[in-house]
Amino acid sequence: MPSLKDLRNRIASVKATQKITKAMQMVAAAKLRRAQLAAEAARPYAERMEKVLASLSSGLSGSKPLLLGGTGRDNVQLLVVCTAERGLCGAFNSSIVRLARDKALALMAQGKTVKILCVGKKGHDQLKRQFEKQIIDLIDLRGVRYLGFSDADVIGRKIIAMFNEGEFDVCTLFFSRFRSVILQIPTALQLIPAEFETAKGTHGPHAVYEYEPDEEAILSTLLPRNISVQVFRALLENAASEQGARMAAMDNATRNAGEMIKKQTLKYNRSRQAMITKELIEIISGAEAL
Template identity: 45%
Template sequence: MASLKDIKKRISSVKNTQQITKAMKMVAAAKLRRAQDAAVSARPYAEKLHAVMSSLAQREEGDEHALLNQRGTGRALVVLMTADRGLCGGFNANVSKEAERFIRSNEQGFDDIDLMIIGRKGRDFLRNRVGQHITKVHEDITSDATYKTAQLIGQEIVETYSEEKYDAVYVIYNAFKSAIEQIVTTERVLPIQANPGEEIEGDSVDYIYEPNRNEVLGQLLPKLVEVQIFRGLLESNASEQGARMSSMDSASRNAAEMIGKLTLQYNRARQAAITKELMEIISGAESIK
């Protein structure tokens, strides 16, 4: 049985841990509001731009622009978005497992799949599982994602696809639904294509390009990739803060429960020690008589 000193030490240790988890919950809650607003605000623009580009893809031939060219199932790139820090429940593990499943199952039948990871936790999780597929890792950009960051990553993706290093590009991230629920999402970024079954608005009318078709496509299509990457980063950041807030709240409640059990154990041990001392005193007094 643990001594009173050991139990008291454990209670003090758990209380210190509880203070840390409460502080982390408050920080995550403060960050969540801003991250949630940013993610929600970006959705209408990203969805509308994707709808316009999907409609455009149905009207154009694949050879009009490299990003519209359907090349088959040669080599694919998967962009995985995770966090740089842990203590956020299953946030990192869930999305990393989906990337591992995507690579191992290879349902699309690609000859090879490369993996670009955003966030240290995704790299740590997959390094010993599918490490041979990891080609690049971006760190320290998820907590404060800006459009400039997404633009650089998007330009890198567009460049490699235009050079025909890849035949398809996918992005895997946690879409934000609420502070306690994140949805693991897999989207195909390239080649740009129309959504299945989507009707073209104004089908009888064709677009008029100004100044010309090639210049308009050259500006808008890469922009769509950048916006999709930016939206994924915002959704992932909001999901991370929500998952961390929920996880730290659960940890704080578990710590409170543990403190209660340890306090009860301490009081029982203290009562037993006092009773033992009284019995010894009474026995000594009886032996003197």
């Protein structure tokens, strides 16, 4: 049975931990608002970009650009896994890694070659245990305080350069879509060849546009930019999801610490009362003996 000093030390330790988790929760709540606004502001632009590209691609009469039509093969698959640089955010990182791991294992079971590009240290740390040979690079964003389009453009240009050099046939982006503080949705988005969700399931008449210059010239400019736009959107969604997940995780940790403090305090009081009762019994017994 632990002594009273041990119990006091435990209570003090848990209280110190509770202060830290409470502070982290408040910091995450403050950062969440900014990150959420940035993610919501990026969505209309990315969705509109998809609509424009879908409209342009539907009007093509000849062969499609490689970024749109692909190489015609799917033997080599590149998985771009975007996670956080830091932990203590619940299942945020592991849920993205789990989705990417399932995809990689399914592709490898089909005899495909899988390459993994990690954006974020936490995803890299988890994936290297099982896919160390498949990981080709790690893009570290720990030094970036506020995400900008230039950060995503570097990643987008790297993906396009690898594709132009024939290093892969299909590229899929993994990130977490922010829905609310308690709900972040792990998402897989195919970048190359481009797939447009807004183009699927459209029925009925639609407007016909004439473009100047022609569709091929516009697509040659917009398709590479679209990759950077989608990566930027994924990074912003991840930033909001990370703060939301951290806020929820630290709130749970603070509550758990409070419950632990109550239990340890009750245990301490019972032990202290038992010792006092024992001492009183010894005093009374000694007095009676005299």
